[in-house]
Amino acid sequence: MMPASPLSYSADQIHRMLPHGYPFVLLDGVEDVVPGVSGTGIKNITISDPVFNGHFPGRAIYPGVLLIEISGHTCGIVQQADQTPDEGSPEASEGAPRRIGVLAGVRRFSFHHVIAPGDVVRFRVRRRAVLAEMFEYAVRVEVGSRLAAEGTVAIAMQAEAPI
Incomplete structure (x- = not known):
């Protein structure tokens, strides 16, 4: 059943949903989520990001x-978000098995413009195909009205393994 209006997730909710820890929770927010169909990830690029210590000195x-x-995270x-509440929501009960998405493939990803500190990047994703537990998404990476990158990402849903 589709929600009445698109969903949004804060950085705190994203941190609970993704299996990643610091420094790999890279999204600042996700908005306009139609579960299992589409959504927009948001990343604010700041000069304080540790990656800029070496990529590249003199030109971040x-x-x-x-x-x-980040496209995969989105x-x-x-x-x-399309999973049952016990499996997919950030409010899942302790110990309940949940399913997480893992990056399973990347195709035809091309980069058109440099992304630098000060940019607000939007990752617009839309599901294109489904094969069992594999979901293929078209991705557009945008800064303002400018297309910065685009490609296709495949996500495999699997049970989260205990640590």
Whole structure:
């Protein structure tokens, strides 16, 4: 059943939903989520991000590989939002098994513009295909009205393994 209006997730909710820990919780928010269909991840690029210590000295450029990772996080949140409340919500009960999205593939990702400190980046994702527990999403990475990158990301949903 589709929600009456699109969902939004704060940084705190995202931290609880993703299996990643610091420093790999890279999203600042996710908005306009239609569970299992589409959503928009938000990343505020700041010069204080540790990645800028070495990428690149004298000209801070946000790494493309991290744009792909954030795209995967956004797709995972959108897909996880489609799970049952016990499995997918940030409010899942302690000890209850939950399903998480893991990056399973990247195709035809191309980069069109540099992303730098001060940019607010939007990761617009839309599901294109489903094969069992594999979900393929089209991704557009935008800064304002400018297309910065685009490609396809596949997410596999799996039970979270105990640590």
